[in-house]
Structures are given as structure tokens and as C-alpha cells.
Amino acid sequence: MKAFLAIIRKELLEFLRSYGLLIVVLYSFTLDVYIAGNGINLDARNVSVGVIDYSPGFISNKILSDLHYPQFQEPVFFTSQEKLNLAIRNKEIMVGIVFESDFEKRYHTGNNPVLNLLLDSTASTQSYLALNYIRHILMRFQDTSSLAPAEIQIHKLFNPNTSYSHFMALSEFLSIITLLAVILTAAVFVKEKENGTWDIMLLMPTDAKAVILAKSLSQVIIVMVGTFVCVGTVLFGIFDLPINGSLAAFMLLTFFYAFTSAGIGLFIASVSRNIMQVAQLSVLIMMPLIFLSGAWTPVYAMHPILECLSIISPLRYYIQGSESVFFRGTALIDLWEYFAGVIVLGGVMFWYGFRKIGKLF
Amino acid sequence: MRIGVIKAYFKKELLDIYRSKLILMVYIMPSMLLILFGYGIKTEVTHTRTLIIDNDQSKASYDLVSTFEHSKYFNSEVKNLSENRALDLIKQDKKDLIIIIPEEFEKHLLKGLKTSVGVYIDGSFPSRAKTTENYVNGIIYDTIMKRSVSKAESKALITINARNLFNQSLRDEDMIVPGVISLVLLIAPAVLSALLIVKEKENGTIFNFYSSSVKKSEFLAAKLLPVLLLHGINIFILFLWAIYLFELPFRGSFLLYTFSSLIYIIISLSVGLLVSIITSSQIVAYVLTLIITIIPGFLYSGMLMPISSMEEESVIVAHIYPVMYYTHILYDVFLVGDGLSASKNVLYLIILVGYAAILLTVGSLLLKKRIA
Known part of the structure; x- marks a missing residue:
């Protein structure tokens, strides 16, 4: 037990003294999460609009006056189709609106008035959303609700304003935990391997199991401290992330997950001989796990084979569990699936890595 | 610069990359990232x-x-x-x-x-x-x-006649794949060049360079050329995936694609070089390179959000990173097809060349041939 604590202390000290690593880890838990949460927004905001107006302009100006901040920028008028096309091709304009000369006449006589739109759909998400905004504006403009009186009351639960910063910050934070827990653990072992001290460690009179466990635990501790820092300062402090479930449950889940990742790190460490190989293997193993986790595409929308495979991605349970705690406010009892998933997979991975790295030759 | 020295050093580096199985990272990682992201990021919501x-x-x-x-x-x-x-x-x-x-x-x-x-x-x-x-x-x-x-x-009622330019059927792949290519070509060469140099620092073999008569320019050429060469092949591999697996159109000039990608790889490996100067252990270099390339690569590639609809400050930041210029050209060669007839593409290409020159110069100036 004394040796166990000594090793943990040694590893933590070593971490604190390697300033480069310390700074990088701190950076990833704070600024990096902040940048991701602050910067990524898939909404169509501030869409640039270019207009060619061949019509007399009464109706068209009324419609255009509805295109405003935050969705649209002030429309820019063009005199010819070519100039508008050029602006779209140069990505200065995303939505081009063309009013034909007979637009107003057709509108007044009720003879199929047509609004021509040119959308730069290299960014298909935003152009699709912009199209929908314009459709809404037209509906309001013509007061279609008097024709069909049904209204659609949409409630977006847990995130009524569709804010991206909460979601993005949380996702980035979850990826950072995965990345660091795996790489740090793998590196701690492989550094000793590279220097040739690992065999000596295993030959020492201290129990090899205690050595391995202490070394992995020290990295888990580092990740957990990072988690506290990140959750406290960035997620709660800056982004004011609401938490609808229990924070303790999240922390516990994170702890188990950090161990699971450390297990993956152990496995990587056991099969690689130097840091270079750790770098390769960690990407090769983590990317598919992230892909299968449903972080990008929900699991139920995947191909059935992939859906089955996703059962083995511990990140799947962790992401769903964390999102449930933060956003959905799921009751503790309904979280058991996620805990079970993380713990079972973590147990298997840790056990396997443990056995592999503990072998001397 | 002596060609003989570079040749020998270059040969050693290539052999090293091959024998340490780094070659796997060079060729598997970019393709894997492209395939995973290409299939993985779906903006269409089904089921x-x-x-x-x-x-x-x-x-x-x-x-x-x-x-x-x-x-x-x-x-x-x-x-x-x-x-x-x-x-x-x-x-x-x-x-x-x-x-x-x-x-x-x-x-x-x-x-x-x-x-x-x-x-x-x-x-x-x-x-x-x-x-x-x-x-x-x-x-x-x-x-x-x-x-x-x-x-x-x-x-x-007013009907909307919308034409989706460049991506008629709003395919996710058309939007994502060029962005991922730019992301991959930013991360992979940077990681490789950073690791190649820091590895020597950590193992102490960098003293061979410090104490021998090898010049700085020769050392750099021997370290960076293999990266450029090996990842240069990736330009074509990624292209093939994009065209045959993801069935993207290719409307621009292949020459422009190749040339701008090569310049972009030079930018990326210069970033790796800069990282290798400030770090002395491989693990720090690795994590640092990943972090400083992935997030800007995502943010400013225009893959998820167009630059034109960003807020004021983000627009300025986006112009500082080289990512934006390259992806503009990439989207052009794949989807738009104006090539060098559009003045903006020419301008952006020149900016890219400028970036490559500046970063490479700064990197080589900061690299010291002695113990710091």
C-alpha cells in the first residue's frame, strides 16, 4: 500500500514538473473547450443576401424588409445576373433573390407569382435553413394562417433557443477526456518502456499489479482534476450550462469512463514500443470508437451492422449518459444502462490491458 | 546545401519511417479519417x-x-x-x-x-x-x-423557385468531404513532421545534428522532404476516395488541386516544425499539434459554417488561419469549377504560397543548431 501511494505521488509530481505537458493539458480542458463552444454554430445566422429586382419594387421591398438580423444581413442590390453569380461564386453572397419584372403583377392578379432563389449550397445545412427562413417569411407575409387556421406549437425541450454553445462545449469536453485519458495513460507506460525502466519495474519486489494500478490511477486523477476545472470554470462559469440531472452522477460516470479509457491506454501501451506507435495506435483505435459512439449520427440512424458494433464503444454510453444528465435531466434510476455499459466495457478493457502490460516478455 | 548529405539523411529518414511502422500512420490515418467523417457527419436527419x-x-x-x-x-x-x-x-x-x-x-x-x-x-x-x-x-x-x-x-400564393447551386441535391458528402480533406492535410503532415524532429530531441540523437557538420538547411530538407513526399501521395489517395467512394463531382482543374494541396502540406509541416521547436517531448508535441490543428481546421474550413455568415471577430480570425484559403480553393475545384479564371482563387493561392514561405522561414530561423 505504501508503494502504491508512493508511485501515485511520483507520477503526479512528474506530471506537475513537466511544464509542457501541464500547460497542454490545462489548455485542452479550458481554452480549447471554450473555443469550440464559442465558435461552432451550425445555425444559419448573418446570411448574406444579394438581390436583383426587376419588378416595380413595392411588394419586393416589403418582403425584403422582413429579412433582418440575426438571420440575415442587409440585402445587397445587384444590377445584373452576372454580377450576382460572380458574388455567389466568390462566396460573398449565400442567397440570391431575383424578382422578375412581372412578379408584382402576378402577385396582384393571383396568377402564380414566383420568387427565384439562388442558394450557394456548398454549405448545405445553412442554405437549407435559409430557405426555410424565407419560406416562413413569405408565409407570414401572405398571412396563410387565415387560410388554414391550424397553428403548430413547437416546444424544443431542454434547449428552447437552440443554443449551440452548450452542446458544442460539452461534446468537446467529452472528446478531450477521451483523448487525454487514453494518451496520457499509454504514454506513462511507454515512456518507461522506451527508457528501458519498465522491465526493472516489473522485476522489483513490489507487486506488479499495484504498480500498474497506481500508474493508471495517477493518470485518472489528473483527468478527474481536469474535469473539475473544466466543468467548474468553462462549462458552468462561462457557458452557464444548465444541469438538469445530478452532478454527482455525472462525476461518477466520468470516473468510471476515465478508467475505461485508461484501460484502452493500457492496451495501446502494451502493444507499442515507443511514443510514435502510441500516437498512431491511439488515433486508429479512438477514431472508430468515436465514430461508433453516436456523437455525430445517432446510433438508431446507423446502418444495422454499425448499430450492433456500436455496443462495444464505451464512449457511446458515456456521451448518452452525460447528455442525459445535463440536458434531459434523466432520473438516476434510468441511467443504469449507461453506467452498466461503461463499467462492463471498462472492466474488460482494463483487465485485458492489465494482463498484457504486466507480462515481462 | 550539399546534395550528397541531404540524400543520405533523406534515405535514413525514409527507412526510419518505414521501419518504425510510421508508414501506417502516413497512409491509414488520412484515409480512415476521411471515410469516418465522410460517412459519420450527417446533417440530414433520418429515423x-x-x-x-x-x-x-x-x-x-x-x-x-x-x-x-x-x-x-x-x-x-x-x-x-x-x-x-x-x-x-x-x-x-x-x-x-x-x-x-x-x-x-x-x-x-x-x-x-x-x-x-x-x-x-x-x-x-x-x-x-x-x-x-x-x-x-x-x-x-x-x-x-x-x-x-x-x-x-x-x-x-407566392411559390419559391429555389436553385441549389453547386450541390443540387444538397448531398452531405459534397459539403463534408472537401472540408475533411483540408482537415486531414492539416493534421497529418503537422503531426509527422513534429514527431520526426522531437523524437530526436527526446532520445538525444539530435546531438548528432548539433555536433556534426550537417547544415541547418540540410537537416530541414532531410526532415521535411520525406513528409512532403509521403503526404504528397495522399493528395491523390484522398482524391480517389472522394471521387469514387463519395461520388463527388470534380469540376475544376486537377493541376490547381494538386498544386494548392502541395502548398498546403508545406504549411502544415511548417506548423509541425514550429511545434517541434517549442516542445521537447513527443507526447506533448503530439497532443499540442492535434489540439492546435483540429479545432481551427473544423471551425474555419467552411465545412460546418460558411465564413460569410460568421460574426465580425470570427471573420477576422478566420482570415488569419490559412485553412480558409485552401478550403475555398478545394470547394472550387470540386463543386464550383471556376479555377484560376476567378480572381479570388488566384489571390487565395498567392496568399497560401505566402503563408508557406513565411511559416517555413520562421521555423527554420527559430531552429537552433545548438543546445538552447
């Missing part, structure tokens, strides 16, 4: 788990329900639950969408009285919630309009 509570049980409500049932976007189920029970299902992540059709829905529609359909969407994943909202709005609206608006009335 939304939907629960419909039909309190009306009339012809009109059946119409609405069957439209949902026949849509590929929804996996719908009709059940009679209380609203609270239904909301619990969302909380437990069992359903994503709940639609509640009110009593007397049909009657009100016929009489032209106000009636409202309740829709609850799980907003945890914002972009998906937004898309679902649009789909649901569209479906309900169209169904109701079809029932209650006469021909003459609908003729008077």
Missing part, C-alpha cells in the same frame, strides 16, 4: 423516433399520421399516452419527437376555427432539433393546406 398521440381519431388526423408514417425521416408510432408519460419517454432518450393532435382537430379545420398541434422535440442535439423542426413544420403545414385551401387561393 427520428416519433410518437404520435392522436386525440382526434378522424379522417384528417389519420391523414396526418399516415404522412408521418410514410416519411423516411420518421420512425413513427401511434399510441395513446398522457402528455406527461410521453414527455418522460423523451427524458429517458427513448423518443425524439412527440406530436399531439388535439381533439376536434378535423371539426375545427372544417369550420375554419383555430386549432393547434402540439410538437415536442428533444433539443439536446441542437442541429438535429432544428432540422426536425423544419421537417415537422413542413409536413403538418402541407397536409393542412392541402385540405383547406382552394385552387384559386393557392394560385395566388
